[in-house]
Amino acid sequence: MGAGAKHRLVFVDRLLATLVHLRHATTHDVLACWFGVDRSTITRAIAEVRPLLAERGCTVSPGARLRTLAEVIDHLGASGKTGIIDGTEIRVRRPAAGRKDRDQCISGKNKQNAVKTMVVTDGEGRMLFCSPTRPGSCADITHARQLSGWSRSWPTDPRWRSSPTPATKAWERRPAGV
Template identity: 80%
Template structure:
């Protein structure tokens, strides 16, 4: 098997953003941060089981960590299959599958980057960050199509979305007022309503017990405003369902558009997420969706932080 990705190709991939979607600065930080974690887990795995040979003996790995990271990024960014990646790197398909399975969880554990060395890994940290900085947060749910469970499997219908009838999972996305990603929740079957998902994540308790924070949301979260003391702001209710006076229609439409114009930034953040083909439609195991969503959110937020810092220096 011929390896297509040589040293020159590898260097070109790292320098440019066409393939990975990440700047060279982000790639360098990923290698420096995730590489030692991967090596540590690899050595711990070798030492955790009974062996006839010493650790490090035997056949050597064909893929160095940089190639494992590149294979994972190309898979997430462009949805390249494991067979194609195996041809590129000159290894077996199982090697690529194992490499992605090792690197993807490491990426998902990093958390969303909001400043160099500062990351948010939970919804509680997001609420504290918004309260301390006095910023407004925006939440919305996004759906990702997945493979339908096999016939006869348990809870087969729970992945069907009431919105479009497709088999999907959903994740709650949190951005700031500028659309920068702050958090992506673990994936849930689509039969779970947006407001129920927010409650299960503990948003109501966090806003009740934590700092004063304003969270903008769409009509799918109506009801949270009363439970959070006005912390969650949703579109205004209609007082007249029919035969409304003209002045009320004009006022209601003006208020609705004002709320929508403030909340639209979360849609932009979700659109940036969906540019990664692994989230356009997921063909792999549904059990990997949480790691996939959070890994892409972490990578995208890191790139957004680097871009924002570069813009401020100019």
């Protein structure tokens, strides 16, 4: 046994806090109040549980799990469903002075220190994929292309179309010949 402090949240509570955070985008401060612990405890719990959930993937039907962005896009294309891709920036503290990667986190869009993550949901709002974070200086489309391993033509391929909604991009597979 180690000499460090014991977890104040059992695994089930850590899992519940993570799922509530992912589903409802509840802040760590609010979750800390609900569970009666410090915000840093919730942050640590989510950081421990998220990789476990990502490793398991997303179950879309019995026996089918989606673990990568390419698998999610292939699933949406095969099922004919609409997927919504949202690149989200999360503000972070500025890296210490003198670090070589200090400028990597500066977002070109908001001119602030941030990291980006990409979330893909289906038309009903169920999360199918959540990417690892990247520096804020990486463009959303570059992030998507690096995650999916697809060429520069994606998503400009004529089989996909974008929704007019500026905040999110909904990519929908067009029927052949349209």
